[in-house]
Amino acid sequence: NRFDSNRFDSNRFDSNRLDSNRLEQTRTRTDSTRADSIRTDSIRTDSIRTDSTRTDSNRLNPTTAAAAAAGKNIMASTHSVSLRFVLLVAVVLVGLGVCAHAVTVYGNGPERAIELVREIVPTYLPFLEPFTIEVVQWNSQGGYFLRSSPKLTTVTRQPLDRVYQVFVNPIVFNDTSAPPHGPSLTACRSILTHELTHCSDYANMTVLQLAEFVVPYELNYTFLVEYEHYTDRRVLDLRSASLDAGLSDYRTWIYGQLADDPEQLAKKKVEYMTPDQIHRYVIAHPPTRP
Numbered sequence: 126n127r128f129d130s131n132r133f134d135s136n137r138f139d140s141n142r143l144d145s146n147r148l149e150q151t152r153t154r155t156d157s158t159r160a161d162s163i164r165t166d167s168i169r170t171d172s173i174r175t176d177s178t179r180t181d182s183n184r185l186n187p188t189t190a191a192a193a194a195a196g197k198n199i200m201a202s203t204h205s206v207s208l209r210f211v212l213l214v215a216v217v218l219v220g221l222g223v224c225a226h227a228v229t230v231y232g233n234g235p236e237r238a239i240e241l242v243r244e245i246v247p248t249y250l251p252f253l254e255p256f257t258i259e260v261v262q263w264n265s266q267g268g269y270f271l272r273s274s275p276k277l278t279t280v281t282r283q284p285l286d287r288v289y290q291v292f293v294n295p296i297v298f299n300d301t302s303a304p305p306h307g308p309s310l311t312a313c314r315s316i317l318t319h320e321l322t323h324c325s326d327y328a329n330m331t332v333l334q335l336a337e338f339v340v341p342y343e344l345n346y347t348f349l350v351e352y353e354h355y356t357d358r359r360v361l362d363l364r365s366a367s368l369d370a371g372l373s374d375y376r377t378w379i380y381g382q383l384a385d386d387p388e389q390l391a392k393k394k395v396e397y398m399t400p401d402q403i404h405r406y407v408i409a410h411p412p413t414r415p
Contacts, residue, residue, distance in 0.1 A: 228253055234260030234291070235298035241317050242291065249318055249363050252325050255285060263292035268389035270294040270379065273320040275327050280335065289324040291317070296382075308378035315360065315371030322356050350396050357398040358406065366412040373400040 228246040230239050239260045246253045259276065276288040297316070299307040307313065330338060341348040360368055376393075377400055383390040398406070 228255075229257040230260065231257075232260035232262075232290075234262045234293045235295055237298045237313070238291070238293045238317065241314055242321065245314060245318050245321055249365070249368070250321050250325055253289075253321060253328065256324070256328055257288045258321075258324065259288050259290045261290050261292045263294055265292070265294045268379070268383050268386060268393065270297050270382075271316060271320050273323045273327075275335065281332055284328045284330070287328070289327060291320050291324070305382070308375050309371070311367055311371035312375035312378055313371075315368045316375045318360050318363070318368055319356055319372070322359050353396050354398055357403070361403065361406055361410060364410065364413040366415055369403065369407045369412055372398075373403045376400050376403070 228243065230242045230246075232239060242258055242260060246258075263272070265272075271291065271293055273289065273291045276290050279287040296305050297307045298313060299305065308316075326338075327335065342352060343349075357372065360372055376397065379393060380390060383393060
């Protein structure tokens with residue numbers, strides 16, 4: 126019995142120890158489960174906090190949102206104003222540029238001549254755009270109907286500050302039915318281009334150079350002929366079919382005006398290119414524009 130009792134006790138002990146082991150295992154598993162649960166809860170909590178932080182950072186209170194919207198509106202408005210300002214400045218500058226380069230033409234000469242000068246300069250001789258040109262009525266005699274020169278009262282000024290005069294006999298621009306009749310509009314345009322080409326030469330000269338030019342022009346007939354032929358070629362070198370035809374027409378017209386003055390007629394045919402010379406030059410240098 127004792128043995129049995131001991132054995133029983135031993136079994137009890139074993140049973141208790143087994144129960145203890147089972148309890149420990151159960152506790153361990155429970156603790157582990159609880160720990161896992163806590164960790165999971167912790168992770169979830171952290172995730173929720175992170176999402177909440179992100180949400181809060183993206184969410185602005187009404188005051189901040191209003192300030193941000195106002196800032197955006199101000200920036201957009203500023204950009205719009207700046208763009209309009211830039212466009213306005215550009216328009217003003219362009220306008221000033223146009224005004225600065227519009228040739229100044231005035232005078233008591235035929236209105237038709239003044240209008241043609243305003244047309245010729247920007248089209249064929251833009252170099253003259255910043256300059257001032259006076260068209261003067263000239264009741265000439267002796268077969269000369271146009272001439273040009275710097276205005277004497279301005280000749281000592283800087284080239285840009287001078288006034289350049291084109292003297293015009295009203296007969297040339299007589300488009301009325303009463304004789305004597307002037308040449309065609311095309312011829313008027315071409316001969317004015319010839320005179321304005323002289324003005325462009327004067328505008329490139331200092332006072333000393335003008336004096337050096339005038340002396341041989343007035344005293345050396347060969348120099349005069351060479352210079353006038355050179356000026357005719359420069360008009361033809363503008364390669365305009367209209368100017369080519371007009372220059373020839375003007376020479377034909379003036380030959381008719383001098384038909385009763387053989388001496389002056391002969392001088393004109395020497396001093397300037399004849400229609401035949403113009404034709405041969407144009408064949409060798411054909412026009413490239415109307």
